[in-house]
Amino acid sequence: MPARVRKIAIMGFRSVGKSSITIQFVENQFVDSYDPTIENMKIRGQDYQLDLIDTAGQDEYSLVPQSYIMNIDGYVLVYSVTSYKSLEVVKVIYEKLLDMTGKKQVPLVLVGNKTDLRMEREVSADEGKRLAEQWRAAFCETSAKENQKINELFTSVILEIEKSEGNNLQEKGSCILS
Numbered sequence: 683m684p685a686r687v688r689k690i691a692i693m694g695f696r697s698v699g700k701s702s703i704t705i706q707f708v709e710n711q712f713v714d715s716y717d718p719t720i721e722n723m724k725i726r727g728q729d730y731q732l733d734l735i736d737t738a739g740q741d742e743y744s745l746v747p748q749s750y751i752m753n754i755d756g757y758v759l760v761y762s763v764t765s766y767k768s769l770e771v772v773k774v775i776y777e778k779l780l781d782m783t784g785k786k787q788v789p790l791v792l793v794g795n796k797t798d799l800r801m802e803r804e805v806s807a808d809e810g811k812r813l814a815e816q817w818r819a820a821f822c823e824t825s826a827k828e829n830q831k832i833n834e835l836f837t838s839v840i841l842e843i844e845k846s847e848g849n850n851l852q853e854k855g856s857c858i859l860s
C-alpha cells in the first residue's frame with residue numbers, strides 16, 4: 683500500500699514549543715539526514731507520510747493565512763501548560779480556523795506542552811481536557827524536552843484525520859481521542 687500523505691499544521695502562541703515538538707518527533711526517527719518537515723509513520727500496517735507545517739507563532743491578533751488552511755488535513759494546536767495566555771491564544775486560533783474553513787469541526791489535537799516544568803504549571807490537565815472535549819478534539823499533554831507523548835500526539839492527529847474521513851481506527855495510545 684502506498685503511503686498516505688497527510689498535511690499537518692502546527693499552530694499556537696510564540697514559544698510554546700512548536701518547533702521543539704516537530705524536531706523531537708522527526709529527529710528521533712531519522713538520525714543521519716532528515717527533512718524536518720517530513721516524517722513517516724506506520725499505523726495498523728498503513729504507511730503515512732506526514733508533511734509537517736511548523737507555523738511561526740501566532741497571537742490573538744494574527745490572521746490565519748489562507749495558506750495554512752489550504753490542503754491541510756489536520757491541525758495540532760499547541761499551548762504551554764506554563765502559560766495561561768497561550769491557552770487563550772489557542773482558543774482564538776481555533777475560532778479563526780473554523781471561520782476560515784467554514785466547518786463546524788476540523789481534525790485536531792489540542793496539546794499542552796512543557797509538562798516537565800512542573801513548578802511553573804498554570805494550566806491543569808483537566809482544563810485542557812475539558813476544552814478538547816468541548817471541541818470534540820483529541821487531547822495530549824507533552825514534553826518536547828523529555829520526549830513525552832510526542833509520537834502519540836502525531837498518531838492521534840492521524841487517527842482524527844482518518845475519523846473525519848469515516849475510518850474509525852482504534853489504536854492504543856496515551857492521548858485522549860475525541
Ligand SMILES: Nc1nc2c(ncn2[C@@H]2O[C@H](COP(=O)(O)OP(=O)(O)OP(=O)(O)O)[C@@H](O)[C@H]2O)c(=O)[nH]1
Nearest residue numbers: 695696697698699700701702738739796825826827
Ligand atoms: N522545559 C521545556 N522547554 C521547552 C519545551 N518545548 C520547548 N521548550 C523551550 O521553549 C522555547 C521555545 O521553543 P520553540 O520550539 O522555539 O517554540 P515555538 O513555539 O516553535 O516558538 P516560535 O517559533 O517563536 O513560535 C525554547 O527555549 C525551547 O527550548 C518543553 O517541553 N519543555
